Amino acid sequence: MSAYLLTVFASLCGLSIVTRVLPFVLGQHLAKSPRVRYVGKKLPAYIMLLLVIYEIDPGTFAHWPYAIPALLSVAVVILMQVRCRQVLLSLVVGAGAYIALLKLFTT
Amino acid sequence: MMMSSEVKLAFRLSIPTLFAYGPLGMVFSILWLQAGFPGYAAPLISLTTYAGAVQFLALSMVQEHASVFSIVLAASFIALRNSFYGLSFIERFKTKPRWLRGFLMFGLVDATYAILAANPKSEQQNDNAFCFYVTLFPCLYWVGGSIIGSLLYQYLPVINGIEFILTAFFLVLVVEYYLAGRDKWSLVMPLLFSFVAYALFPKEYLLLAIIACVVFLTLQFKCIKQSENLS
Numbered sequence: 614m615s616a617y618l619l620t621v622f623a624s625l626c627g628l629s630i631v632t633r634v635l636p637f638v639l640g641q642h643l644a645k646s647p648r649v650r651y652v653g654k655k656l657p658a659y660i661m662l663l664l665v666i667y668e669i670d671p672g673t674f675a676h677w678p679y680a681i682p683a684l685l686s687v688a689v690v691i692l693m694q695v696r697c698r699q700v701l702l703s704l705v706v707g708a709g710a711y712i713a714l715l716k717l718f719t720t
Numbered sequence: 721m722m723m724s725s726e727v728k729l730a731f732r733l734s735i736p737t738l739f740a741y742g743p744l745g746m747v748f749s750i751l752w753l754q755a756g757f758p759g760y761a762a763p764l765i766s767l768t769t770y771a772g773a774v775q776f777l778a779l780s781m782v783q784e785h786a787s788v789f790s791i792v793l794a795a796s797f798i799a800l801r802n803s804f805y806g807l808s809f810i811e812r813f814k815t816k817p818r819w820l821r822g823f824l825m826f827g828l829v830d831a832t833y834a835i836l837a838a839n840p841k842s843e844q845q846n847d848n849a850f851c852f853y854v855t856l857f858p859c860l861y862w863v864g865g866s867i868i869g870s871l872l873y874q875y876l877p878v879i880n881g882i883e884f885i886l887t888a889f890f891l892v893l894v895v896e897y898y899l900a901g902r903d904k905w906s907l908v909m910p911l912l913f914s915f916v917a918y919a920l921f922p923k924e925y926l927l928l929a930i931i932a933c934v935v936f937l938t939l940q941f942k943c944i945k946q947s948e949n950l951s
Binding site: 614617618620621622623624625626628629630632633634635636637640643644647648649650651652653654655656657658659660661662663664665666667668669671672682683685686690691694695699700703704705708711712715716719 | 735736739756757758761765768769770771774775778784785788792795796798799802803804805806807809810811813814821824825828829833834837838876879880881882883884885886887888889890891892893894895896897898899901903906907909910911913914915918922925926927930933934937938940941942
């Protein structure tokens with residue numbers, strides 16, 4: 614591997630370590646604050662929805678098929694989960710719907 | 721050897737991740753090889769960087785011979801979101817042995833965060849073992865996918881859309897959090913923030929939206945405090 618690639622990926626390894634250890638280094642006194650604990654407790658629900666949006670990618674709304682397969686599959690997953698509360702079932706049906714819709718809309 | 725209940729539970733919870741990180745790890749290796757870089761490096765990068773979006777971004781940038789500085793800068797906007805994940809586990813990781821703490825911190829990626837946050841510490845299970853396996857499995861899928869991808873890249877069929885299983889997994893958690901807490905803000909604010917942030921800064925919108933949510937929750941805490949003091 615070239616020196617260039619080695620430098621790039623050694624730096625990125627460092628970046629992963631620093632960004633992930635950071636909250637714990639700062640956290641020694643952060644953890645005592647009730648505000649940080651409140652945010653830490655509430656944050657997962659917010660992050661999950663942000664990750665859903667991130668995975669769908671807002672960029673796909675701009676052109677055909679306008680994220681329609683993703684949005685329809687999202688509706689399927691929500692419906693399945695609210696109705697049946699079976700995690701794996703929701704995932705399998707949701708992903709199946711997405712794969713089928715993607716084929717339908719892009720070919 | 722008998723498998724402990726923690727391994728089984730962690731594995732069961734990690735299955736959605738298997739179908740997302742595995743194929744994505746493969747795709748990373750395939751693109752890496754197609755770019756003409758040595759195959760052995762792809763799994764090594766997956767192991768040491770262990771950040772999906774960062775790796776894909778870096779791959780596209782090294783092909784254009786971007787400077788190391790610009791690559792790290794661009795990557796840090798994606799990587800910094802992980803800094804906020806730790807906030808939820810400061811207490812939980814504090815009591816872990818040193819080596820385990822280090823591993824849990826490094827391995828705190830999207831899927832691990834999702835599983836650990838949805839499954840808080842409980843009396844019935846050994847939390848050290850549980851956290852270890854929940855962190856280990858996604859890492860194995862990602863690195864394993866990269867290894868398989870670089871070994872078999874000519875023969876692999878690619879199913880378009882299989883990665884939606886991870887989206888669905890995060891979505892199921894959104895539904896479950898909502899049903900448990902009925903916090904309408906948790907549905908409205910992330911949508912609002914990410915679309916505003918995307919309209920303004922499409923490249924760094926995720927990090928900006930996370931920061932906006934943290935600020936929102938901090939303000940919300942202040943309001944709750946104030947109304948408690950009043951009553």
